[in-house]
Amino acid sequence: MDPKIKWWKLKEDELRVLFKERVLEVVRLYEDVQEWLTENSKVILRIGEEVLGKSSGRTPNDKELWWWNDEVQERVKNKKEAKKKAYLSGQEQDKANYKQEQKEAKRALAKAKAETLNEVYKEMETPE
Structure with missing residues (x-):
């Protein structure tokens, strides 16, 4: 199983604010919608990984x-x-x-x- 970004950490106020600030600093407007989606998706994923971290890729036995x-x-x-x-x-x-x-x-x-x-x-x- 591949490691996943820990999106559930966005429930924590401190991390949510940090993530939001970092994304808003980097997100840009583009004329083409497809270009906007492609480029900003990369930014959001990169910042999500940096701020929230990634899982180990293992599925715990008591997965919830x-x-x-x-x-x-x-x-x-x-x-x-x-x-x-x-x-x-x-x-x-x-x-x-x-x-x-x-x-x-x-x-x-x-x-x-x-x-x-x-x-x-x-x-x-x-x-x-």
């Missing part, structure tokens, strides 16, 4: 994603239990229940991640 909340954990737990039941029983109803739990877990995870990222982006936009 930073945007997971209680609802996501409960949905994933229900999904795992439904999968186990479907596997052991082999009944169509249990398989259908597992598929439903799987959809609900994905939905809860996507919602939690989007909400958390929106909070981070809003905080970055707020002038200090």
Whole structure:
């Protein structure tokens, strides 16, 4: 697994302010949207790596994603239990229940991640 930038550290006020200041110093406007996106993406990734650091690339055994909340954990737990039941029983109803739990877990995870990222982006936009 490749090392990843530790974006979850943007929850820390000090690092978020430092990251925002550094990005705003370097980000430039370009006439072409594609050029703007390409060049500023490189800047954001470089500054993210410098300010926030990178992971070791190993996946810890007790992996817990930073945007997971209680609802996501409960949905994933229900999904795992439904999968186990479907596997052991082999009944169509249990398989259908597992598929439903799987959809609900994905939905809860996507919602939690989007909400958390929106909070981070809003905080970055707020002038200090």
